[in-house]
Each structure stands twice: as structure tokens, then as C-alpha cells.
Amino acid sequence: MTEELPDLSELQHVRLEKSAALRAQGLNPYPLRSHRDGMTTDVAALVEAAEAGDAAAAEKVLTLAGRVVSVRDMGKTAFAHLRDGEGQVQLYVRRDELGEQAFEDFLRLVDLGDIIEATGTSFRTRTGEPSLRVSGYGMLAKALNAPPEKWHGLQDVEQRYRQRYVDLIANAEVRDVFRMRARIVSAIRQYLDGLGYIEVETPVLQPLYGGAAARPFTTHHNALDQIFYLRIADELYLKRLIVGGFERVYEISKDFRNEGIDRNHSPEFTMLEFYEAFADYNIVADRTRELVQSAAAAAFGGLTFTSNGREIDLSGVWPKITLADAIFEASGIDYVKYPDAADLIAVARKAGADIETGTVWPRVVDELLKQFVRPNLIEPTFLINYPVQLSPLAKRIPDDPTHVERFQLYIGGSELANSFTELNDPIDQWRRFREQQADREAGDADAMPLDEDFVNALMYGMPPTGGVGIGIDRLTMLFADQATIRDVVLFPAMRRIDRSSRQDDDDSTTDDAEGALE
RNA sequence: GACCCCGUAGCUCAAUGGCAGAGCACCGGACUUUUAAUCCGUUGGUUCUCGGUUCGAGUCCGAGCGGGGUCACCA
Structure with missing residues (x-):
């Protein structure tokens, strides 16, 4: 283990310190396993079953796991949303149910984007949203990077393609x-x-x-x-x-x-x-x-x-329509009658096509298809x-x-x-x-x-x-x-991106390096 | 490959050539059914890079890097 750290932003350092705080409590911010036994979508089903009179459904204790995508801190209670592979569900966290220390830590050490697990029973809030009443939770993976802005998402096209994982989040x-x-x-x-x-x-x-x-x-x-x-x-x-x-x-x-x-x-x-x-x-x-x-x-x-x-x-x-008929209908040109490329280009231009001089015959036919026919094939x-x-x-x-x-x-x-x-x-x-x-x-x-x-x-x-x-x-x-x-x-x-690593495509160097590993 | 447009805080975006800002996020505080929670107070910048013009450049000019669009090539 080395003390060396990658270059971290101020925000990343804040999260890293929370990770350290978890370790100081004897908790691993990156434990090997989770205890998940339910999915976020189960909560709504249990709520509906409970409302239909199924007492067992109301008391069923679930452990969900996923990414924290929102947190609303109300003082002695808090709401959050947890997202997993099936969907997302609201977590309802109460100080009097979780205990002072665990509740404080939930607000202090859990950030947007963290992967956590949460245990509890299903119920419906006053506003009607199926939710999990949390009796316990645990960190599964502390996120050092904050997710993008919640309302606009990630807009930067380049970052969306280069870092698709952020786009997907x-x-x-x-x-x-x-x-x-x-x-x-x-x-x-x-x-x-x-x-x-x-x-x-x-x-x-x-x-x-x-x-x-x-x-x-x-x-x-x-x-x-x-x-x-x-x-x-x-x-x-x-x-x-x-x-x-x-x-x-x-x-x-x-x-x-x-x-x-x-x-x-x-x-x-x-x-x-x-x-x-x-x-x-x-x-x-x-x-x-x-x-x-x-x-x-x-x-x-x-x-x-x-x-x-x-x-x-x-x-x-x-x-089904033949290429010849389609081009004739769209442009009035019967290309079969013009086996010479120059002749075909001449009539195509007369019909309004934009074709360069010297284009070979098959390519002229292709241009007729592109310019006259294709735009209308909805x-x-x-x-x-x-x-x-x-x-x-x-x-x-x-x-x-x-x-x-x-x-x-x-x-x-x-x-x-x-x-x-x-x-x-x-x-x-x-x-x-x-x-x-x-x-x-x-x-x-x-x-x-x-x-x-x-x-x-x-x-x-x-x-x-x-x-x-x-x-x-x-x-x-x-x-x-x-x-x-x-x-x-x-x-x-x-x-x-990295310009300094660019080396005029010297294949032999990299090939030798790979070969030496084998 | 050619031309046009763009690059500002973690994210979304402002800023006539004149003190680089807002919202969200973050940090501190209030709040026991909220959901873009709300309210109060902070913090946060190599304005893509290098050079130039100017008393003064995020802004103007040149070069470069990256992205997008149009065209060319192609499916």
C-alpha cells in the first residue's frame, strides 16, 4: 500500500475523507459482497399487495442495493432515491428508527452517486409514493466522482461519448x-x-x-x-x-x-x-x-x-419497385437508354442533379438514386x-x-x-x-x-x-x-486526446513491447 | 481531407475589450412525509493550450488540440 494519490479535485477529496471516516469506524467503503434480496420494483408490488389485505407483504423485510440518485434532508428525517437495474424507489430514513449515529452518518457520509444497500419494509408515503422505510443501510461502493447535474443531466456530447458510463448514469x-x-x-x-x-x-x-x-x-x-x-x-x-x-x-x-x-x-x-x-x-x-x-x-x-x-x-x-422505374418516376430519366456516362450525366443535370464531370456510369446511377429517389422512401x-x-x-x-x-x-x-x-x-x-x-x-x-x-x-x-x-x-x-x-x-x-503519447504510429515498438510480455 | 461553429467552477449555463458570475452539486446551519424540497450562510476558476495586439483579452488576431455540423469518401 502506497500513500500516493492520483490528482484529486477538492470535491473528490471531500468524498475520500468520508471514505476514510467509514474505515475509521471499522466499515469497509468497498466491501466484497452485498446482501441484496430484492429489487426496487418489488416495493410497489409489496405496497399494492399490502393494500389488498396481505399482512405479510406489509411486514416483508427487503434489502435493496443500488445507486443513490437523490437525497432530501428534512432534519430528523430524510428522503432519497435508490436506483438499481430494474428501476428506482424512494427511501424514507428516520432518525428515531435508524438511531442517532447511523442517521447522522447517512446524511454526513452518503453522497449522491454512492452505491449502498438499504433494508426495510414497504409502505406508501402521504404523497402516494411507494417507499422503503429504512431500518438499516450499508455502503457498498463509495463514489469519489459526483454525478452530473440532476436536472439537465450530462449535455456535453464529447464527454457523453468518451465516458459513456457517466452518460448512462x-x-x-x-x-x-x-x-x-x-x-x-x-x-x-x-x-x-x-x-x-x-x-x-x-x-x-x-x-x-x-x-x-x-x-x-x-x-x-x-x-x-x-x-x-x-x-x-x-x-x-x-x-x-x-x-x-x-x-x-x-x-x-x-x-x-x-x-x-x-x-x-x-x-x-x-x-x-x-x-x-x-x-x-x-x-x-x-x-x-x-x-x-x-x-x-x-x-x-x-x-x-x-x-x-x-x-x-x-x-x-x-x-417492390425496380430501380429503373423508381428513378424514372422521380426524375423522368430512363438510365437504361443512356449507357454512356457522359450522356447520362448530361440528362441528369438537365433534371436538376448535382453530379461531377467524370463520374463513372454506375456511380451516376447511384447519384440518381440518392438525389431523386431516396429522400422520398419513407x-x-x-x-x-x-x-x-x-x-x-x-x-x-x-x-x-x-x-x-x-x-x-x-x-x-x-x-x-x-x-x-x-x-x-x-x-x-x-x-x-x-x-x-x-x-x-x-x-x-x-x-x-x-x-x-x-x-x-x-x-x-x-x-x-x-x-x-x-x-x-x-x-x-x-x-x-x-x-x-x-x-x-x-x-x-x-x-x-493525449498528444504527448502520440508517436507517429510506430507499430514495431508497441509490437515488440507486447511480444516481450508473452 | 476542406469549410463553418463551439471549448468559462464537478455539472448546466451567463458575462459591449474594463473587478469572472448564477443555478445545481459541495461545505456549515434550520426543519420528522419530501420529491427539481424549502430557507440562511460559505467555498469553489490555468476562461482548452501556446503566442500576439492592447493601458487592459473569457471577448480581438495567429497557430495548435479536442468536439460538433456541412461537404467529399462510403453502408
């Missing part, structure tokens, strides 16, 4: 968002498990990345002396499992993309992907709708909700059938080999899901990878590298398969009505 609505997120994920697992899907885990560290158009993070393995990429998608590994004979697989996991950060993009984000053998994108569309509907039921208990001030109804079957809508250039892993439509069987689901103006009838012709797949290679060599950093092993897998035969990726963060944003992805990610990526 201070802001009930933040706790609600992440509880909702957990219910959404749980409902998704239930839905897929119920259909006989198995949940699998595929590599995060990949020698070759693929499955999406994005730039990866790069890392290095010491023993192998080899570069690994953090995965940008699960797709190619999950389809290998379909080849292997698992007919229904899904994975809920973090993907990592080395792109800009904004309200819709986080460098690490959670993706659900599922693949079903002997299915196509129509079956997957049905599954996606049912999955989103069951997630909604778990999230807010219904199929209608408000997002960004707009009422959205998820019930019924959702309309009610759930499947946009189907995309140009083949935008979709190197999807199967062509027999009647129209320039397009593939692919859908994107839009709700509230946001893209929530991306799906295709999976390409299973190994030679066609190999050629599409080659085209991506050409794009890479032409300078498109997002084009996919050629995955020989994936082509080899397809050569063993992959059944006709439908698959989809669904962004869990965006689904949560939609259902929880949150405007930025950081508000549905517990610990969003932030820039490092």
Missing part, C-alpha cells in the same frame, strides 16, 4: 436506447433461430478482404510476419459455409471500414448477414420484412412508430434489380443480363438492407472479380480484390442461395429515433 433516455438495441438483436436471433438458422463466427482477421466495396483497416501479425485485414463484410465466408452444406447461416458481428466518419458512418459497425440455400432474393425479402417487423415488436411493441417527425407503418407487405420499400456493374457478387436476371437480382430496403429515407440472389457460377464470378481488378488498377480503391479461394469454393458447387446484410446500428437509429450513429453505439470511435 445521468441520462435515462440513453439507457433506454441501448436496452432497445439489445431487444432488437435478441429478437433477430429468435427469428432466425426459429427458422433453423445456425449462428456462426467467421474471421475478423482476414488475409484477403472482400464482400463489399470499401477500404479496409490493415494490421500485422508478428509471428506470421504477415498483413491481415479487418473484415469489411462477412459475405464470402458465409457463402463458403453454404458450399460446405450448412443451408441456413447467419452472423451478427462488427465490420470495419476505413472511411470517413459522420452521422451515418462509424469505422466499426454491427452487421447482420444471413444466407439461405435454395432461396432467392424474393424469399430473402420476405424474411427481411418479417425480421424487421419482429424486431420492431420487440423494440417498441408495435408496427407503427415515429422517426424524425414522420409516422411510419411497417405492417402488411412492403412494395414507408418501407424494396428497390429491386440493380445494374450488374454495381453488384459483382449477384446473379444476373435471365431476361436482362445487364441487371442483377438485388434489392435494397429503404425505411425512413435510410438504406437498411442489401440483398441479392447470390452468384454461384464460378466462372462468371471469376470474370466479375477480374473486372473489379481492372477497376482497382484504374485507381478505384474500393474495388474488391480477386479471391481465388472463394472461386475455388464455388467450383465445388454452391446451391442457389439468397443472402442479405442488415445494418444493426441503422435499424436501431430508426427504431430509437436517433439522428446519429454515435447515439446507438456505446463507445463510438474518438480521436485520441
Whole structure:
């Protein structure tokens, strides 16, 4: 034990002295165990039972444990609120019931934010609030930091993200968002498990990345002396499992993309992907709708909700409209008639689009979608059938080999899901990878590298398969009505603060240090 | 990466270029059914950092750090 102390503020010193006062009384401010045998929510139930004539309920002695979130000192009596994982309840503390010393210490040594346990019986105060009449209490964890201001909570956005624990203590609505997120994920697992899907885990560290158009993070393995990429998608590994004979697989996991950060993009984000053998994108569309509907039921208990001030109804079957029709209806442009990028840009500008000269053809189509169609897709809508250039892993439509069987689901103006009838012709797949290679060599950093092993897998035969990726963060944003992805990610990526520890990203130094420990 | 905005007490926020303040929290006192308890009295500051202009800078100027927003990239 050392006498050394971290730098503490005056307020922290005050609390530390209270901690010392407890020790001076032979009490441990951080005991190993609590004696909790009830939850805050039990109190209201006991009060109601007692009022219905249950004498045992009125006398039932409970020990609750949790955080002190308010204290009102009335002189010879005091009120406090105790919060635990279920809710919060009022404590009623009387000097004549607790004894002089214990009562004084409650007011003198217990601060807002401390974790305590309190024992007593349940009753209703004059103002009608179910409360615990405290006969004894104990410190479980002395808090040295004071909680944020009780009325305004924690407002500073930076501190809310960097120190989410404070945000969660201070802001009930933040706790609600992440509880909702957990219910959404749980409902998704239930839905897929119920259909006989198995949940699998595929590599995060990949020698070759693929499955999406994005730039990866790069890392290095010491023993192998080899570069690994953090995965940008699960797709190619999950389809290998379909080849292997698992007919229904899904994975809920973090993907990592080395792109800009904004309200819709986080460098690490959670993706659900599922693949079903002997299915196509129509079956997957049905599954996606049912999955989103069951997630909604778990999230807010219904199929209608408000997002960004707009009422959205998820019930019924959702309309499907081809990308070409949607763009034509919104802009009057039939992009199929303009196979040359320059021509398409010209008509797009005439229609009012803002597109840079030199944009490649598939990106122009994408811009038409973004600028004319997407803002109006509030009610759930499947946009189907995309140009083949935008979709190197999807199967062509027999009647129209320039397009593939692919859908994107839009709700509230946001893209929530991306799906295709999976390409299973190994030679066609190999050629599409080659085209991506050409794009890479032409300078498109997002084009996919050629995955020989994936082509080899397809050569063993992959059944006709439908698959989809669904962004869990965006689904949560939609259902929880949150405007930025950081508000549905517990610990969003932030820039490092400590400038003195910054060392020009010298990986070898840290690698050696870690290796020496092993 | 570019542009715009922001950074003041533990928290929430004020302060024409002229003594750095309030509410909550904290500390002391009064009060045996309060609930944003109330009442009385205190305490608390590297105004993000460094430099400049000025008799005088929280305020104006420059650079940096961090955050937010818009755009670009992307899902």
C-alpha cells in the first residue's frame, strides 16, 4: 500500500475523507459482497399487495442495493432515491428508527452517486409514493466522482461519448436506447433461430478482404510476419459455409471500414448477414420484412412508430419497385437508354442533379438514386434489380443480363438492407472479380480484390442461395429515433486526446513491447 | 481531407475589450412525509493550450488540440 494519490479535485477529496471516516469506524467503503434480496420494483408490488389485505407483504423485510440518485434532508428525517437495474424507489430514513449515529452518518457520509444497500419494509408515503422505510443501510461502493447535474443531466456530447458510463448514469433516455438495441438483436436471433438458422463466427482477421466495396483497416501479425485485414463484410465466408452444406447461416458481428466518419458512418459497425440455400432474393425479402417487423415488436411493441417527425407503418407487405422505374418516376430519366456516362450525366443535370464531370456510369446511377429517389422512401420499400456493374457478387436476371437480382430496403429515407440472389457460377464470378481488378488498377480503391479461394469454393458447387446484410446500428437509429450513429453505439470511435503519447504510429515498438510480455 | 461553429467552477449555463458570475452539486446551519424540497450562510476558476495586439483579452488576431455540423469518401 502506497500513500500516493492520483490528482484529486477538492470535491473528490471531500468524498475520500468520508471514505476514510467509514474505515475509521471499522466499515469497509468497498466491501466484497452485498446482501441484496430484492429489487426496487418489488416495493410497489409489496405496497399494492399490502393494500389488498396481505399482512405479510406489509411486514416483508427487503434489502435493496443500488445507486443513490437523490437525497432530501428534512432534519430528523430524510428522503432519497435508490436506483438499481430494474428501476428506482424512494427511501424514507428516520432518525428515531435508524438511531442517532447511523442517521447522522447517512446524511454526513452518503453522497449522491454512492452505491449502498438499504433494508426495510414497504409502505406508501402521504404523497402516494411507494417507499422503503429504512431500518438499516450499508455502503457498498463509495463514489469519489459526483454525478452530473440532476436536472439537465450530462449535455456535453464529447464527454457523453468518451465516458459513456457517466452518460448512462445521468441520462435515462440513453439507457433506454441501448436496452432497445439489445431487444432488437435478441429478437433477430429468435427469428432466425426459429427458422433453423445456425449462428456462426467467421474471421475478423482476414488475409484477403472482400464482400463489399470499401477500404479496409490493415494490421500485422508478428509471428506470421504477415498483413491481415479487418473484415469489411462477412459475405464470402458465409457463402463458403453454404458450399460446405450448412443451408441456413447467419452472423451478427462488427465490420470495419476505413472511411470517413459522420452521422451515418462509424469505422466499426454491427452487421447482420444471413444466407439461405435454395432461396432467392424474393424469399430473402420476405424474411427481411418479417425480421424487421419482429424486431420492431420487440423494440417498441408495435408496427407503427415515429422517426424524425414522420409516422411510419411497417405492417402488411412492403412494395417492390425496380430501380429503373423508381428513378424514372422521380426524375423522368430512363438510365437504361443512356449507357454512356457522359450522356447520362448530361440528362441528369438537365433534371436538376448535382453530379461531377467524370463520374463513372454506375456511380451516376447511384447519384440518381440518392438525389431523386431516396429522400422520398419513407414507408418501407424494396428497390429491386440493380445494374450488374454495381453488384459483382449477384446473379444476373435471365431476361436482362445487364441487371442483377438485388434489392435494397429503404425505411425512413435510410438504406437498411442489401440483398441479392447470390452468384454461384464460378466462372462468371471469376470474370466479375477480374473486372473489379481492372477497376482497382484504374485507381478505384474500393474495388474488391480477386479471391481465388472463394472461386475455388464455388467450383465445388454452391446451391442457389439468397443472402442479405442488415445494418444493426441503422435499424436501431430508426427504431430509437436517433439522428446519429454515435447515439446507438456505446463507445463510438474518438480521436485520441493525449498528444504527448502520440508517436507517429510506430507499430514495431508497441509490437515488440507486447511480444516481450508473452 | 476542406469549410463553418463551439471549448468559462464537478455539472448546466451567463458575462459591449474594463473587478469572472448564477443555478445545481459541495461545505456549515434550520426543519420528522419530501420529491427539481424549502430557507440562511460559505467555498469553489490555468476562461482548452501556446503566442500576439492592447493601458487592459473569457471577448480581438495567429497557430495548435479536442468536439460538433456541412461537404467529399462510403453502408
